[in-house]
Amino acid sequence: MSIRTLSTRIILMAGCHGGVCFGGVYPTSQVRRQNITKDKIPWLEKFPEYSPPYFDSDRLDGKPWADPVITGSFKWNVKDSTVDRRSFEGDYTIEDGYPLNPAGRTGLRGRGLLGRWGPNHAADPIVTRWKRDDNKTIVQNPITNKSILQLIVIKRRDNGMWALPGGMVDSGEEVCSAAIREFLEEATNSLQKSHDDNIALKSQLEDFFCTGKEVYRGYVDDPRNTDNAWMETTAFNFHDNTGDTVGDIALTAGDDAVGAKWIDVNKELSLHASHIDFVHKVAEILQSDW
Ligand code: RP5
Numbered sequence: 378m379s380i381r382t383l384s385t386r387i388i389l390m391a392g393c394h395g396g397v398c399f400g401g402v403y404p405t406s407q408v409r410r411q412n413i414t415k416d417k418i419p420w421l422e423k424f425p426e427y428s429p430p431y432f433d434s435d436r437l438d439g440k441p442w443a444d445p446v447i448t449g450s451f452k453w454n455v456k457d458s459t460v461d462r463r464s465f466e467g468d469y470t471i472e473d474g475y476p477l478n479p480a481g482r483t484g485l486r487g488r489g490l491l492g493r494w495g496p497n498h499a500a501d502p503i504v505t506r507w508k509r510d511d512n513k514t515i516v517q518n519p520i521t522n523k524s525i526l527q528l529i530v531i532k533r534r535d536n537g538m539w540a541l542p543g544g545m546v547d548s549g550e551e552v553c554s555a556a557i558r559e560f561l562e563e564a565t566n567s568l569q570k571s572h573d574d575n576i577a578l579k580s581q582l583e584d585f586f587c588t589g590k591e592v593y594r595g596y597v598d599d600p601r602n603t604d605n606a607w608m609e610t611t612a613f614n615f616h617d618n619t620g621d622t623v624g625d626i627a628l629t630a631g632d633d634a635v636g637a638k639w640i641d642v643n644k645e646l647s648l649h650a651s652h653i654d655f656v657h658k659v660a661e662i663l664q665s666d667w
Pocket residue numbers: 499500501540541542543544545597599608610633650
């Protein structure tokens with residue numbers, strides 16, 4: 378499955394699975410999304426009764442990483458020196474001055490909890506190793522005879538869900554560097570470590586992080602998405618084939634994470650937003666048990 382095919386599949390499913398629950402209450406608020414049926418998700422479908430509530434969280438007030446109120450000076454679908462407002466899904470439409478979510482209606486206008494109008498760019502590291510027994514032999518599923526893959530997940534502080542240790546790309550930051558930084562912050566608690574410890578850890582993992590392969594780039598079905606602001610990500614797989622590098626490091630939750638652990642990969646996994654789709658792609662590439 379190509380990167381674009383996966384992206385398209387998520388867009389078609391958006392709104393009716395996982396993250397966004399139409400008619401549900403928006404995270405951290407009392408605001409209820411307008412209920413809409415699946416057939417009314419595409420903007421091209423006529424829906425004269427569509428009149429969703431507007432919500433901008435006051436948690437955005439004064440945050441340097443958040444956009445101001447929209448003015449005529451906003452430049453959409455382009456990257457300037459500080460903000461990349463391009464979407465991986467192609468040019469999005471601007472209606473009445475607001476960018477429209479390329480996945481369709483979400484039942485809520487405004488920015489919700491997201492800092493940027495339009496696309497909010499994140500990076501997700503998918504750090505994997507083979508499951509091994511005490512003799513370091515790779516463990517297989519006896520039914521499928523396929524090797525079992527393990528993945529590093531963190532528990533999100535905001536919704537308690539297990540997730541990839543990803544996060545927002547900082548202004549001017551390379552996407553792959555953001556994935557590595559977020560991994561170190563959320564799964565090794567690098568923000569609380571001494572400078573020397575972080576240098577040592579980074580040099581231990583430097584070569585490993587150079588092996589990262591991009592497996593997905595596009596829209597994310599995140600529960601915070603609205604009609605005018607949505608998550609997009611680039612997901613990289615960092616696979617420790619021998620289990621000798623990242624496979625051995627101590628995991629400690631940090632920053633926005635309240636837990637960090639290795640977990641067996643299979644189709645029963647339940648992860649935040651669209652993360653299970655990215656992990657499935659990695660399982661296909663590495664031909665692991667699923
Ligand atoms: C998801 O939210 C992305 O895939 C990424 O994992 C995450 C970024 O948001 P924060 O973790 O910074 O809240 O949509």
